[in-house]
Amino acid sequence: MSSSAISDDEGELYNGFGSSPISRNQMRTTKRWSFHNNTRPLMDLPVDANTGGKPRRLSDITGEDGVHKTLNPYSEWGGAQLYSTESGRLFHAGKIIIALAGLPGRGKTHLSVSLTRYLRWLGVKTHSFHLGDYRRATAEDNNLTHDLFVPTPSSKQAHAVREKAVNECLNDILNFFKADKGQVAIYDAVNAIPEFRLELHKKFTELNIQVLFIESLVTDDKIIQKNIEEAARLSPDYTNWDYEKAKKDYSERINALAPYYQPMGTEESQLSYIKFVNFGERIELHNSSYGYLINKVVFYLMNSRIKSGSVFFARCYKNTMDYASDPPLDAEGIQYAKNLTLTLVEHLKYCGKDYIGEGSILRPAELKRELSVDERQPPTGVDGVDKDSLVIWTSVKKRTIATTQFFTKRNIKVRHRIQLSQKNPGIVGSMSESEIEEKYPEFYQQYEQDPYHYRFPRAESYHDLAIKIEPLILEMERMSGDILIIADETILQVFYGYLMSCSCYEIPSLNFKEDEIIEIKFNAYSNSAERIKIKDFANTLNVK
Incomplete structure (x- = not known):
């Protein structure tokens, strides 16, 4: 296929992770650099509301996190997005699925959500797909035994529930790429054995979707215990459960699955994967010939910790x-x-x-615990350790x-x-909204169309x-x-x-x-x- 015949969508796939340059002859959208949406209202101006201008249209902070919200690729972008396209995907990266692997209690959900948050902020159309959500929607209360979580359940009913949940989740991921113009899907599942991971890799690479595995491994029992306690309090699996019973059940789930789990290794030497140890204490890259977008993911992982504050x-x-x-x-x-x-x-x-x-009870630079030899040192002293x-x-x-x-x-x-x-605020810093509208009507109109991206002169x-x-x-x-x-x-x-x-x-x-x-x-x-x-x-x- 000649480069001139490649569509915008196909071109992103052929260019993979961004390792190949985009041909000058490739068909591109004429709206690549467009940020404006004329349907958006005026929201803010850098003036004091007491100066006589019209009041700003401000929104109350409701506390609702939008990280799981389905985004419209044509009208909603992240705060740090460099440019927009008609497809909703960045040109310098193709379609990518990030598949997580690891036992329960290893912070996979935290990782998938935080990665989604960061990539969306960069303007990448990203969505997390949590297999647990599909399992809860599929399984009846009497199906929720630990047999349901092992790779090869002894119960036919548990096997059927697993198959249905996985198929529905993967089907939604494919629809995300095809119908929703998605760029990065994050598949949050245990993916316990090499056969599952190899099959997943084959399925998506045949569709020209790049596959990256991130395996979350934890060797620190304190981290595992903390994650178990958090899951017992907050996991949808334990809504309305007694805390101690939930904690015991989750521990038993981990123990039931642990003998089956096989870490990524020599059997999957052809796969691209990252071993993420103790939530950032150590990172190992395998087949790491990545481009721009996945390098941003790796850089984020290098700076990621489980948050407690x-x-x-x-x-x-x-x-x-x-x-x-x-x-x-x-x-x-x-x-x-x-x-x-x-x-x-x-x-x-x-x-x-x-x-x-x-007074002087606390010494500002005092560490309350010793840092291990392998642990990353924060770049600014000991802040937040x-x-x-x-x-x-x-x-x-x-x-x-x-x-x-x-x-x-x-x-x-x-x-x-x-x-x-x-x-x-540039030249309009000391002006009211009505003064700006009267003195700079053209600037005012452009700002009104897009208050986030527009700059007044020298602003x-x-x-x-x-x-x-x-x-x-x-x-x-x-x-x-x-x-x-x-x-x-x-x-x-x-x-x-x-x-x-x-x-x-x-x-x-x-x-x-x-x-x-x-x-x-x-x-x-x-x-x-x-x-x-x-x-x-x-x-x-x-x-x-």
Whole structure:
């Protein structure tokens, strides 16, 4: 077949992982670089609502994680997507299935969901397919014996349930590629034996779909025990179960399946696979001749940990201040800093986290455990190695730095990040919406069509912020403890968009109030967001 005859969709398949260049003669969409959608409303402008302009159309933060939402490839993109295509797929990578392997309790669901979140943020049409969802939909209550989970069940009924669940799941994956214009499917299943994995590889490669296996192996019993406890509390398999009974049942499921599981090895030497040991402590690559997209996956895995802490968002004092202004905190700002500190300390203690001390009780760089020889060292000191720790990120503005003064007295680590500077509004920074519409009608109309990607002259867009903070997103993924980010609302909107899998059109409308802290809690299946009201401690005596 000549290159000129290859369709856009076929060309992506022929180019595989991106290792082969795209022919200049290949047919391409004329809308490759289009971001605009005229049906989208005006959502945000970088002006103070008190200046007389029309009020912004803001959306309340509901706490609903969009990571499992089915995306429309023609109108919804991730925050850091570089470009869009009519097919919904990036040109420099083909169709890919990432098949997970590993015993229960090895963090496969967490891995599949976090990878989906990251790839969607990059604008890659990605969806997780959890075999457990299909098993629960297929099996009756009386079928849920441990025989159902082994590769070769002794019961014909259990075998039939397994076959039906697997076939329906794989069929949905194929429909995702064909009908939904999907690019990366993540198949979350045990895939216990080489025969299953080889058959899966053959099935998809015959359809010109690249196959990558990620095997999650855990040698640390503490990690396994923690995953068992989380599954007993949160797994859909144990809804309305007694916790201790659920924990016992899940442990028995692992023990029943363990004798059958065969790690990936010499029998599958022709397959491309990654061994992911102790959730990032060690990574082994096999047949690793990858292109752009899978290299991004590998890079993400190198920065991934099981999360146990939360991410807290707090707006900086006087969020609506002019972009170029950088005054110190006034008396009200100092009180805001005090209220923020005591509210968060009180909340953490209510959650059973007593690691915030007074005065010099805590040494900032003190490690609470020894790091193994093989373990990756965090690139920035020892931030977030311990689950019972707090690190604060601020911009380099004086008022955000000063807001942390009562945390520093408690020896909490504070990091100042230049990437957390607010969105530069350019020439319209001090103007109301009506003034912009009157003075720059053409700019205003373009912004109204797409508030996420449009830049006013000499300004930044939300998309620019998303690209700018990607290193911080990866640093955040490396950390296990709590993080507090104090920044302008525009920065918080973009971070929230990543953690809760918002489309780029939702991000400019997210509403962060100055008297609230937003807490993002990590979960293996989906994240959740909660509001914490900042209390007034103005009349509290002897506040330290």
